[in-house]
Amino acid sequence: AQSVTQPDIHITVSEGASLELRCNYSYGATPYLFWYVQSPGQGLQLLLKYFSGDTLVQGIKGFEAEFKRSQSSFNLRKPSVHWSDAAEYFCAVGAVEGGKLIFGQGTELSVKP
Amino acid sequence: NAGVTQTPKFQVLKTGQSMTLQCAQDMNHNSMYWYRQDPGMGLRLIYYSASEGTTDKGEVPNGYNVSRLNKREFSLRLESAAPSQTSVYFCASSEARAERGPQHFGDGTRLSIL
Numbered sequence: 718a719q720s721v722t723q724p725d726i727h728i729t730v731s732e733g734a735s736l737e738l739r740c741n742y743s744y745g746a747t748p749y750l751f752w753y754v755q756s757p758g759q760g761l762q763l764l765l766k767y768f769s770g771d772t773l774v775q776g777i778k779g780f781e782a783e784f785k786r787s788q789s790s791f792n793l794r795k796p797s798v799h800w801s802d803a804a805e806y807f808c809a810v811g812a813v814e815g816g817k818l819i820f821g822q823g824t825e826l827s828v829k830p
Numbered sequence: 831n832a833g834v835t836q837t838p839k840f841q842v843l844k845t846g847q848s849m850t851l852q853c854a855q856d857m858n859h860n861s862m863y864w865y866r867q868d869p870g871m872g873l874r875l876i877y878y879s880a881s882e883g884t885t886d887k888g889e890v891p892n893g894y895n896v897s898r899l900n901k902r903e904f905s906l907r908l909e910s911a912a913p914s915q916t917s918v919y920f921c922a923s924s925e926a927r928a929e930r931g932p933q934h935f936g937d938g939t940r941l942s943i944l
Contacts, residue, residue, distance in 0.1 A: 721872075751931050760834070760920050760935030761873070768930065807872055811931050817888055818931050820872035 719744045721810050723821035730798050731829045738793040738824050740808035749811035750791040751818065752782055756804045764806075767791065778802070803828045832856050836921050836936035843911045843943045851906040851939050853921030861924045862904035863932050864888075864896060866917040873920065879904055911943045 720743040730736055742748055749768050753761040765776025772784040782793045791808060808821040837852045855862065860881045865873040865888075875888030877896040885896050893915060895907045908915060919939045922932030 749930060758937070760922070760937050761932075762935070763931075763933050766931065809873075809931065817875055817878075818873075819889075820874070822870055822872045 719748070719810055719819045721808055721819050721821040723806075723808055723824050725824045726822070727825045727827070729827040729829060732800050733797050736793075736795045736798045736802070736826070738806050738808075738826070740791045740793065740821060741789055742791065742808075742810045743789065744810055747786075749818075750782075750784060751809040751811065752776065752780070752791075752793050753807045753809065754778075754804050755807065755823075761807065764793070798826075798828055800828045800830065802826060834921055834923055834934050834936035836919075836939050838939060839937065840940045841942070843908075843941065845911060845913060845943060847911050848907070848909050849911065850908075851919055851921075851941075852903070853905065853936060854903045855921075855923040855934070856902065857923060857925070857934065858901065859923040859925050859934075860901070861926070861932075862898065863922040863924075864894075864904070864906045865920045865922065865932075866890065866915075867920060867938075868917050876906065876919075913943050915941065916943045917941060 722741045751766045752764040755761045765774045767774045767784045805823045805825045807823045809818040811818045834855045863878040864876040874890045879885045879898040882901045897905045922935045924933040
């Protein structure tokens, strides 16, 4: 069965520091992989997605993620965090058979001035 | 652009009452979704609709029904609300096939059932 694990419930980084949010998945075939961001009181916004091809994916707001099949990971990175990046981040894996994405539990990001 | 619009934004119900959550998108998307979000559990798919006239169950469909009224609108109905259905409900849509995931989310309906 599909599953997604985000090992870090909460991360705090200093503004200007680099960021890496971890995501590990379990799925039998090549998965569709997604990262979403949610600001307080709002819906989710799609940051980036991986379906096939180049394993380094560029997204919006300066984020990127790398698909590593050997490690079953799809970690999200940003070289320099801004205070406005404080939010909750969700990784998700999709199955070929329909829109049944499985979401991770989320990682809450706090940014120190 | 409005994107995905959900109504109402907040609602309090008593156990056993019924209600319908409304969702409309103005992007001409084929696929629409209903999710619920509970603390520490991420989002879980309730139902989705790959195209007008079709619906399919997601991970947690029990206690809910849906209607894809037309291409724009996808409603979620609770026939007899239970406290376990207290949650934040999100509607979403996507242009591509449903397996490629939702692109745009509404701002949510915060539902409390007493």
